[in-house]
Amino acid sequence: xxxxxxxxxxxxxxxxxxxxxxxxxxxxxxxxxxxxxxxxxxxxxxxxxxxxxxxxxxxxxxxxxxxxxxxxxxxxxxxxxxxxxxxxxxxxxxxxxxxxxxxxxxxxxxxxxxxxxxxxxxxxxxxxxxxxxxxxxxxxxxxxxxxxxxxxxxxxxxxxxxxxxxxxxxxxxxxxxxxxxxxxxxxxxxxxxxxxxxxxxxxxxxxxxxxxxxxxxxxxxxxxxxxxxxxxxxxxxxxxxxxxxxxxxxxxxxxxxxxxxxxxxxxxxxxxxxxxxxxxxxxxxxxxxxxxxxxxxxxxxxxxxxxxxxxxxxxxxxxxxxxxxxxxxxxxxxxxxxxxxxxxxxxxxxxxxxxxxxxxxxxxxxxxxxxxxxxxxxxxxxxx
Amino acid sequence: xxxxxxxxxxxxxxxxxxxxxxxxxxxxxxxxxxxxxxxxxxxxxxxxxxxxxxxxxxxxxxxxxxxxxxxxxxxxxxxxxxxxxxxxxxxxxxxxxxxxxxxxxxxxxxxxxxxxxxxxxxxxxxxxxxxxxxxxxxxxx
Numbered sequence: 001x002x003x004x005x006x007x008x009x010x011x012x013x014x015x016x017x018x019x020x021x022x023x024x025x026x027x028x029x030x031x032x033x034x035x036x037x038x039x040x041x042x043x044x045x046x047x048x049x050x051x052x053x054x055x056x057x058x059x060x061x062x063x064x065x066x067x068x069x070x071x072x073x074x075x076x077x078x079x080x081x082x083x084x085x086x087x088x089x090x091x092x093x094x095x096x097x098x099x100x101x102x103x104x105x106x107x108x109x110x111x112x113x114x115x116x117x118x119x120x121x122x123x124x125x126x127x128x129x130x131x132x133x134x135x136x137x138x139x140x141x142x143x144x145x146x147x148x149x150x151x152x153x154x155x156x157x158x159x160x161x162x163x164x165x166x167x168x169x170x171x172x173x174x175x176x177x178x179x180x181x182x183x184x185x186x187x188x189x190x191x192x193x194x195x196x197x198x199x200x201x202x203x204x205x206x207x208x209x210x211x212x213x214x215x216x217x218x219x220x221x222x223x224x225x226x227x228x229x230x231x232x233x234x235x236x237x238x239x240x241x242x243x244x245x246x247x248x249x250x251x252x253x254x255x256x257x258x259x260x261x262x263x264x265x266x267x268x269x270x271x272x273x274x275x276x277x278x279x280x281x282x283x284x285x286x287x288x289x290x291x292x293x294x295x296x297x298x299x300x301x302x303x304x305x306x307x308x309x310x311x312x313x314x315x316x317x318x319x320x321x322x323x324x325x326x327x328x329x330x331x332x333x334x335x336x337x338x339x340x341x342x343x344x345x346x347x348x349x350x351x352x353x354x355x356x357x358x359x360x361x362x363x364x365x366x367x368x369x370x371x372x373x374x375x376x377x378x379x380x381x382x383x384x
Numbered sequence: 385x386x387x388x389x390x391x392x393x394x395x396x397x398x399x400x401x402x403x404x405x406x407x408x409x410x411x412x413x414x415x416x417x418x419x420x421x422x423x424x425x426x427x428x429x430x431x432x433x434x435x436x437x438x439x440x441x442x443x444x445x446x447x448x449x450x451x452x453x454x455x456x457x458x459x460x461x462x463x464x465x466x467x468x469x470x471x472x473x474x475x476x477x478x479x480x481x482x483x484x485x486x487x488x489x490x491x492x493x494x495x496x497x498x499x500x501x502x503x504x505x506x507x508x509x510x511x512x513x514x515x516x517x518x519x520x521x522x523x524x525x
Contacts (some may be wrong), residue, residue: 003518004466004490005499007473009509016518018486020477023420024460027476033521040519057505061512214523 002056003039014060022215029284035202035212049111052154055172067156068172080104082373083169083178084149085157085319088115089359090350091184092145093366098182099148101374107149108171110156114138115186116351117359119210121237126359134210137359160319166345180345180373183320183333184366187313187351192225196280197309204286204306209234213308217241222306223248223289225277231310232260238308239267246302247271248291280307315352328354339369344382347373389426390433401488402438405495409441409467416448416461423478427462430479434488440495467494481524 007016021028021036028034031045039047039056046059046066054069082098084091087109098105112118120134129137142151155172160181162168169176189207191197197205206212209224213234216222220243224235227249238245247264252273254261264271272291278299279290286306292299315331326334326342332354339347349365351357390398413431415424428445435443446452448461456468464475464487471494479487493499501509 001486001489001493001500003520004473004486005493005501006509006518007471008490008493008497008499009501009506010512011471013512013514014516014518015472015474016520017474017476018483018520018522020423020475020480020483021521021523023423023462023477028521031519031521036521036523038521040521041516053502053505054508057501057508060516060518061508063516212523 002051002053006057006060022217025215028215029203032202034204034215034285035206035208038202050154052152055154067158068174078174078176080106080176080178081377082106082180082182082370083108083157083167083176084182084184085160085169086115086184086186086316086350086352087113087142087151087153088184088186088350088362089117089141090186090352090362090366090369091115091182092141092151093363094182094184094347094349094370095149095151096145097367097370098373101370103180103370103374103377105149105370106176107145107151108155108157108169109151109153110172111154113142113151113153116357119208121210121233123359141363157319160323179377180347182339182366182369182373183325183341183346183348183352184350184362184369185316185319185352187315187332187357189309190312190314192277192309192311194277194279196282200280200282200286200307203284204282204304205280206306206308207310209237209308209310212306213238213241213243216243216306219244220305221246221303222308223277223302223304224308224310225249226310226312227251227254227256228310228312229256229260230312232256232264234308234310235269236260236263236267239269243306245269246304248275248277248289249273250276250294277307313351313357315354317352320348320352330354335365337368338372339365340372340376344380345373345376389429395433395437398434398488399437401492402441405438405440405492406497407440407495409491409495410444410469411435411441411491412444412446412452412456412465412468414446414448414453414456414458414461414463414465419448419461420478423480424462426480427464427478430484431464434491441491466490470494483522483524 003016007014041063058066058069081103082105084095084107087107095105095107117134124131157171159170166179222243225248235245274294275291278292289302289304317331320333333348335348335353347369349369350362431443435441460476466473
């Protein structure tokens with residue numbers, strides 16, 4: 001609606017076109033826009049994902065992607081008690097608890113509020129809500145947080161430095177200051193590191209079946225790689241869309257929940273056990289996938305129009321690395337039971353701390369992090 | 385099928401949303417038989433219903449290849465143009481899911497001239513001096 005709004009405001013200068021990819025596959029292929037949403041100004045990609053309004057307008061004017069937007073006319077408040085980095089369940093809860101403790105907070109979310117839940121079709125294990133679409137649960141959480149705190153969606157944090165007993169945070173909206181920081185940056189999909197994977201990303205290679213699966217409904221052949229909850233959920237979702245799904249898994253058994261396994265077996269979704277993907281190939285889009293049997297080393301080409309990769313997560317630990325926080329061997333931030341990291345006044349919560357990566361644990365950790373921050377700001381334990 | 389697409393509850397909500405329409409808005413729907421037929425049907429049905437809900441929404445239906453489509457440079461089926469004599473707003477593909485909501489909002493904004501942009505963004509937009517074409521790729525999910 002931002003695009004059409006600008007076409008109305010500047011009717012002689014701006015033309016806006018909203019293109020549905022399923023019915024216009026040739027255009028989606030031409031612009032490598034098989035993963036949506038994607039916004040182009042002229043022929044230039046300015047955003048993959050939702051953009052905040054001022055970023056969109058600025059990229060429209062500049063005809064390029066922008067990472068920083070100067071506030072127009074008004075000076076925003078830049079001093080906070082707590083800056084929360086990441087707007088998933090952990091971050092949303094941390095800000096909620098911070099504000100309710102009397103601490104002024106703000107959340108920076110570089111992509112979409114909700115994090116990993118937004119791409120979860122149905123959440124069935126969050127107590128109290130029964131069965132609910134991930135997006136709906138996110139909306140509920142975000143609305144509740146926004147009653148207290150501010151969320152800057154689409155605004156990333158580039159750097160955090162210690163300054164005057166607090167922190168200086170460089171963001172897409174300028175420099176902010178905070179007494180304490182909660183890092184809730186989460187974790188993202190791991191890559192396969194197979195040949196052709198990067199080249200065909202957005203052209204059939206996807207890390208989000210919920211986002212991109214629709215394009216491959218009704219009889220298209222797709223491959224899901226992985227054996228955990230995400231992979232099986234993706235396989236079931238794609239199967240329900242009518243795609244011809246094959247699961248490729250490197251082991252001889254799934255590690256997903258029993259219930260998901262049963263559903264996959266009941267629907268007779270073909271499974272290639274002990275098999276890894278060696279290469280994804282195609283001219284402009286995915287056409288075939290080369291797999292290898294890990295026992296016999298025999299390779300085999302499978303025709304497929306899409307490959308959905310769900311082989312686990314890796315931590316988004318750039319900020320933690322910049323601050324020099326202690327991390328485990330996989331790169332997750334080490335925390336104590338009060339969500340304190342190795343640096344005073346820096347807390348971590350949610351998937352970035354590793355562990356079971358559940359919504360219910362993320363919100364719990366977010367709450368603990370904010371309450372500990374409250375405690376520490378008032379009584380600095382490291383000064384005793 | 386028709387009744388399933390837009391229920392009475394939704395119609396009531398839309399009537400309410402359209403009650404503040406100001407100027408007439410012409411909405412042109414372009415289709416071609418044999419290309420995305422299912423989506424053509426949905427789009428035609430959707431836009432017919434819109435025009436029934438408020439008489440300020442004036443809908444025209446055209447075939448790709450006819451004179452109007454050539455004049456408007458429409459080649460893809462289905463395509464919806466909003467206020468094409470005044471604005472350059474085009475929905476290429478059926479307005480399903482989130483795009484249905486976006487299209488309805490665009491009709492309202494085209495009629496009222498009021499957009500969702502903040503005063504700050506409008507001020508920022510004054511720096512724009514050259515023509516721009518924005519393409520937003522979407523899917524119904």
